[in-house]
Amino acid sequence: MKHLPWLACIFLTPVLFAQTLTLEYASGDLWAGGTEGWSLQDEGALLQPDQSVKLSPQSNAIVRAESVRLYLSNPGSEAKVFSLRKSLAAWKQTSGAQDLLASKLSKLVGKVGDAAVTANAGVRADNMGQPGGETMSDLLWNQAQSDLEAAENQKAVAVLTELLDYAEGERLVDTAVLLAQQYWVLRDWQGLDKWVPQALALPNFPAEQKQLVLYLQSLGFLARDQDVGPLWDQIRTLDPGSELARSLTPAAN
DSSP states (O other), X not given: OOOOHHHHTTSOOOOOTTSOEEEXXXXXXXXXXXXXXXXXXXXXXXXXXXXXXXXXXXXXXEEEETTEXXXXXXXXXXXXXXXXXXXXXXXXXXXXXXXXXXXXXXXHTTOOTTXXXXXXXXXXXXXXXXXXXXXXXXXXXXXXXXXXXXXXXXXXXXXXXXXXXXXXXXXXXXXXXXXXXXXHHTTOHHHHHHHHHHHHTSTTOOHHHHHHHHHHHHHHHHHTTOOOHHHHHHHHHHOTTSHHHHHTSOOOO
16 A cells, blocks of 8 residues: 555544644634633644634634644634534544545555556646557546645646546546545535535445545534534445444444
8 A cells, every 4th residue: 555645644543632732733813712711822832632722714723632633624704612622532433434434545546457657747638549548537547646646636636526527437436535535635625515415426336435425524524513413324324334334333331
């Protein structure tokens, strides 16, 4: 399996709540505190797990504890309050599913079949008919792979979107899942929410891949502090016995 830093860094590992957290990034203003008042925090500030943070409208933040990154997003028009303890607990609950998702996605990256990898930038229709006999689907898929390895995520989204017009069968399924994942990497929640129902409506889309796409959307919901229950229920309904469904089902007491 290829080592791809952009893939490894987006999945979270369990966090110890005794750890001190660090405000790694904020695109707007972030305050820490609670009922006793709020104090504006700069990037690099240390936070405690029992604190709440308030995020300004139309902004994002990343809170880090060692290798764990908690993404917070406020697309609304008013400041939004997040409980760090509750947010971290929600992310921690998904750790098993995230490991499974990382494994599934890693198998897609670099999956070029028997076709030679075409790493030339800007591969489009004018390359058709060149030696090697690559189809348009091959050319665009290989270009997407090249963009992913270079961490050119926005370019990868554009290529994968174009690939939807040419891909069929298993490649169409792979393209749909990777496109959903790239929307998550870019934290493009509007794009992800718009794409998920389209992906689920694709012909011959296997239940396992539908679950992966829904789970990616649920990660976006968690980042926005929205209820993921209906999405997880949908995942379980698609195939209650799947690895992903079982990882999202609490163990009996």
